[in-house]
Amino acid sequence: MRDTLSWAHAAVEAAARAGAEHAEAYLETGPSTRVTVHGGRVGVSRGDRAESALRVWCDGRFGLYSGEDLDPVELAARAVAETRRQGVPGTAFLAGPQAEPTGIAAPSVLPEDDRTFVTRLADAVAADPGLAGWHLSAGHVRTAFRRTLVNSAGLAVEHQATAHDVWAWLEGSAGHVRVACWAADAGELDATGLAAQLADQATDLTDDGPAAEVPSGPCTAVLSPAAAVDVVRSAGSLLRADNVLGDLRPLADRIGRRIAGSAVSLIDDGRLPGGSRSRPFDDEGTPTGRTVLIEGGVLTGFLHTLETAHRLGLPANGKAARTSTARLPRPMPSNLYCAAGTESEAELRERVGTGLWITKFARPGRLVSNTGRFTALANGHWVSPHAPPRRVRRVPVTANIFQLLRNVVACGTDVVFAPLAGGTGAPAMLVDDLVVG
Amino acid sequence: MTGLIDPEAARRAAVRALRPGDLFGELFAEERTHVAHEIRDGMPITSRTRYERGMGLRAVDDTGTRLAHHTGLDEDTLPALVSALRSGGPVTGTRDRAIGRPWPVLEGAHAATVAAEAEAEARAAGNGHDVQVTVKVITLLQQVLVARPDRVVTERREAVSLHIRAKVRLGKQVRWGRRVTGCDQLAGLVKDGRHRLLARAAVESAIERLDAVDAPAGRIPVVLGPGSPAMLLHEACGHALEGDLVRRPASAFHGRFGSRVAVPHLSLVDDPRQPGDGRQYGVDDEGEPAATAVLIEGGVLTGQLLDRWHAHQLGIPGNGHGRRLSYAYPPLPRMASTVVAPGPHAAGEIVAATPRGLYVRSIGGGDTDMGSGRFNLQVDEGYLIENGRLGPPIRGAVLSGTGSEVLAGIDMVGDDVEMLSGAYVCNKLDQFPVLVNLGQPTLRVAELHVWGV
Numbered sequence: 001m002r003d004t005l006s007w008a009h010a011a012v013e014a015a016a017r018a019g020a021e022h023a024e025a026y027l028e029t030g031p032s033t034r035v036t037v038h039g040g041r042v043g044v045s046r047g048d049r050a051e052s053a054l055r056v057w058c059d060g061r062f063g064l065y066s067g068e069d070l071d072p073v074e075l076a077a078r079a080v081a082e083t084r085r086q087g088v089p090g091t092a093f094l095a096g097p098q099a100e101p102t103g104i105a106a107p108s109v110l111p112e113d114d115r116t117f118v119t120r121l122a123d124a125v126a127a128d129p130g131l132a133g134w135h136l137s138a139g140h141v142r143t144a145f146r147r148t149l150v151n152s153a154g155l156a157v158e159h160q161a162t163a164h165d166v167w168a169w170l171e172g173s174a175g176h177v178r179v180a181c182w183a184a185d186a187g188e189l190d191a192t193g194l195a196a197q198l199a200d201q202a203t204d205l206t207d208d209g210p211a212a213e214v215p216s217g218p219c220t221a222v223l224s225p226a227a228a229v230d231v232v233r234s235a236g237s238l239l240r241a242d243n244v245l246g247d248l249r250p251l252a253d254r255i256g257r258r259i260a261g262s263a264v265s266l267i268d269d270g271r272l273p274g275g276s277r278s279r280p281f282d283d284e285g286t287p288t289g290r291t292v293l294i295e296g297g298v299l300t301g302f303l304h305t306l307e308t309a310h311r312l313g314l315p316a317n318g319k320a321a322r323t324s325t326a327r328l329p330r331p332m333p334s335n336l337y338c339a340a341g342t343e344s345e346a347e348l349r350e351r352v353g354t355g356l357w358i359t360k361f362a363r364p365g366r367l368v369s370n371t372g373r374f375t376a377l378a379n380g381h382w383v384s385p386h387a388p389p390r391r392v393r394r395v396p397v398t399a400n401i402f403q404l405l406r407n408v409v410a411c412g413t414d415v416v417f418a419p420l421a422g423g424t425g426a427p428a429m430l431v432d433d434l435v436v437g
Numbered sequence: 438m439t440g441l442i443d444p445e446a447a448r449r450a451a452v453r454a455l456r457p458g459d460l461f462g463e464l465f466a467e468e469r470t471h472v473a474h475e476i477r478d479g480m481p482i483t484s485r486t487r488y489e490r491g492m493g494l495r496a497v498d499d500t501g502t503r504l505a506h507h508t509g510l511d512e513d514t515l516p517a518l519v520s521a522l523r524s525g526g527p528v529t530g531t532r533d534r535a536i537g538r539p540w541p542v543l544e545g546a547h548a549a550t551v552a553a554e555a556e557a558e559a560r561a562a563g564n565g566h567d568v569q570v571t572v573k574v575i576t577l578l579q580q581v582l583v584a585r586p587d588r589v590v591t592e593r594r595e596a597v598s599l600h601i602r603a604k605v606r607l608g609k610q611v612r613w614g615r616r617v618t619g620c621d622q623l624a625g626l627v628k629d630g631r632h633r634l635l636a637r638a639a640v641e642s643a644i645e646r647l648d649a650v651d652a653p654a655g656r657i658p659v660v661l662g663p664g665s666p667a668m669l670l671h672e673a674c675g676h677a678l679e680g681d682l683v684r685r686p687a688s689a690f691h692g693r694f695g696s697r698v699a700v701p702h703l704s705l706v707d708d709p710r711q712p713g714d715g716r717q718y719g720v721d722d723e724g725e726p727a728a729t730a731v732l733i734e735g736g737v738l739t740g741q742l743l744d745r746w747h748a749h750q751l752g753i754p755g756n757g758h759g760r761r762l763s764y765a766y767p768p769l770p771r772m773a774s775t776v777v778a779p780g781p782h783a784a785g786e787i788v789a790a791t792p793r794g795l796y797v798r799s800i801g802g803g804d805t806d807m808g809s810g811r812f813n814l815q816v817d818e819g820y821l822i823e824n825g826r827l828g829p830p831i832r833g834a835v836l837s838g839t840g841s842e843v844l845a846g847i848d849m850v851g852d853d854v855e856m857l858s859g860a861y862v863c864n865k866l867d868q869f870p871v872l873v874n875l876g877q878p879t880l881r882v883a884e885l886h887v888w889g890v
Binding site: 031033034036038039041042043044045046049063064065066067068069070082083086087089133135137167169172173175176247326327328362377 | 474480481482484486489490491500502503504506507525527681684685766807809811833866867888
């Protein structure tokens with residue numbers, strides 16, 4: 001499937017010939033290399049990828065057909081026939097032609113320095129005497145990833161980028177730690193830095209010194225960026241327009257009203273320079289851009305697909321994403337972050353007085369989306385003005401995510417992006433009335 | 438012959454791919470079709486069909502694994518795969534394809550009917566409550582061919598699963614009820630009205646939990662109900678008994694073979710050929726015949742799950758547990774159908790013998806160390822046990838501990854094994870999702886750390 005645009009046009013045209021009123025072809029193609037280290041052994045997998053998806057609408061119904069190695073004409077004929085028979089009632093919302101040019105931005109051939117990064121990482125971990133007895137599993141996936149979208153409304157766009165995704169899992173008798181990173185260029189990957197992150201977390205895990213007792217009830221807390229990203233990610237997930245059309249319908253009436261502390265500005269920028277999810281158009285073909293969801297604490301927008309924008313009477317903003325070609329586009333954050341404030345994390349800690357300094361949540365924040373309830377286990381320190389910080393571990397904290405956002409008093413100056421939190425970015429946050437227990 | 442690819446051409450490619458010093462290798466070719474039907478409030482909301490096909494050529498030596506893979510199935514591509522594997526270079530020289538090869542047709546109408554019947558039953562069970570029900574039926578057909586220098590094997594694998602999610606709202610309160618089941622044929626889902634019973638149970642569970650109370654906290658007796666709570670043993674013990682993990686000195690069970698790890702009436706086995714309607718496979722993704730792996734017998738640690746490499750390392754026969762996410766991934770030793778054998782106690786007897794504790798009917802997500810078996814898992818559905826009887830449902834709880842602690846703490850094993858077949862998905866080293874079966878009878882853990890959320 002070298003000529004992806006031709007394939008996509010052929011599928012859309014064949015669907016029309018078969019009787020579809022509307023059709024949209026979406027392709028993800030390109031070579032990939034996956035290098036892993038596990039149990040001291042290196043695995044190298046190379047190959048190509050040729051995934052396609054066709055959505056068709058006919059007789060008031062639609063269906064999604066996807067897969068690999070598909071013939072466009074055969075797929076279109078089958079999609080139309082089966083959609084007529086067992087499709088789902090639905091209306092087509094399709095992006096029109098784009099004035100803005102899009103194109104191929106990177107070579108489709110991957111360089112051949114396959115084993116180097118994960119083996120360097122493994123060497124760095126092995127060289128750290130503090131990590132003796134720990135076992136590393138890691139993977140480095142490199143893709144030259146091309147997305148192609150053609151629809152019956154006249155849209156035809158393609159975009160290609162190279163991406164490096166790295167994950168590392170280090171496990172010892174005290175538990176496991178994990179880190180991840182993303183880069184557009186292999187030169188940005190830092191094996192020594194990643195090994196140091198693993199070592200820091202492992203040290204944290206094995207520190208079995210006495211932990212402070214934390215009193216139940218509300219307290220003031222500083223969330224380090226690594227903890228604040230879980231809050232920002234949860235908030236961003238609630239601001240998906242499909243949630244607003246469902247359980248969070250009252251949010252639709254809160255546009256222009258305060259829902260967070262004035263220190264909070266939440267932004268989703270699909271073209272953030274260096275962002276892991278930056279791209280010129282979303283998975284429906286709508287141009288991406290910078291969307292301010294919360295500005296100075298005031299709700300200003302939601303994350304939209306074409307359909308949710310239509311249903312709420314608002315313009316689409318390029319947030320449609322497919323988690324795979326087998327899935328329908330849904331509104332999802334791209335590069336979501338909370339804007340920086342004016343004080344350093346150290347200055348925010350000084351403002352706590354007596355309270356919690358949360359360095360990390362022990363596992364991703366658990367979110368009950370229909371109520372916005374956020375519960376998590378916090379690791380960090382108990383701080384007070386006249387005593388050194390004392391370690392705390394796995395302290396349960398609970399908050400309604402909107403109440404938590406309202407209680408944010410100030411944000412730190414450094415926004416840190418976390419690949420393990422879906423690429424979300426956050427600065428440190430000073431929060432009042434975080435409930436322990 | 439499955440018709441995926443010419444078996445002799447595939448075998449020749451597997452032979453040619455090996456370089457001096459390679460220990461073994463294979464060509465794995467597959468074709469999969471998935472169909473998903475989803476219904477909410479009487480209306481279909483998803484109709485999704487996915488076709489996947491491709492092949493991966495692999496060689497294994499003492500230092501690691503090389504794999505070259507390609508989307509699509511055609512013999513013309515085999516020389517390019519062989520060349521890539523031997524040279525260590527990219528897969529090039531494959532031809533552009535516009536293959537008219539027909540896809541298998543999965544009959545979707547019956548699956549849609551099953552989903553509709555379950556959804557209607559669930560709504561009827563709402564009994565005047567504000568209920569929203571989502572029902573999904575997923576059908577999977579996979580055909581595989583594994584070609585090795587010494588053999589070519591083929592297999593057809595099938596799985597269907599039913600996922601029911603009920604949401605009940607009363608004022609500001611929202612409660613969920615979930616039920617999942619699976620088997621190898623659609624007929625199994627409707628046998629004896631199974632789909633309707635589960636749909637009703639999901640709604641009743643959600644309604645019942647409108648009156649939920651706070652979970653107890655501390656170290657208390659925990660009774661794990663039959664069926665899906667086996668997820669705890671899968672996560673906290675099963676992974677630690679996979680060949681690649683158990684060999685690590687930090688692993689929970691490293692060096693403990695032949696030792697007692699549980700009470701004498703507890704046995705744990707994994708048989709991918711699981712009798713009944715939950716068969717996973719008869720030959721694994723490396724072409725090895727599936728066999729029963731007896732992991733714990735009479736409370737003594739006896740076995741592990743092996744792929745070819747780890748069997749080779751140990752110099753013992755494998756047991757057919759080399760599994761891969763797809764042709765684009767190398768096999769890993771993994772669980773397939775892990776079941777705790779029935780024990781001597783009646784289920785009712787176990788609850789009756791527990792004056793106070795927590796009864797767990799299902800477990801949701803969480804976090805686990807694969808090797809050490811340390812876990813924090815959320816209880817999706819649980820009840821207080823008060824005076825030897827099931828009490829009110831609880832709102833939310835987390836179970837914490839280690840797999841070996843759970844095994845050592847099990848003091849009663851029920852006789853009521855239930856299976857959750859083909860409906861649980863497992864993640865290992867970013868190879869997700871792989872379908873597995875789970876099963877267990879009612880088990881009592883004398884003491885486990887519980888905290889409320």
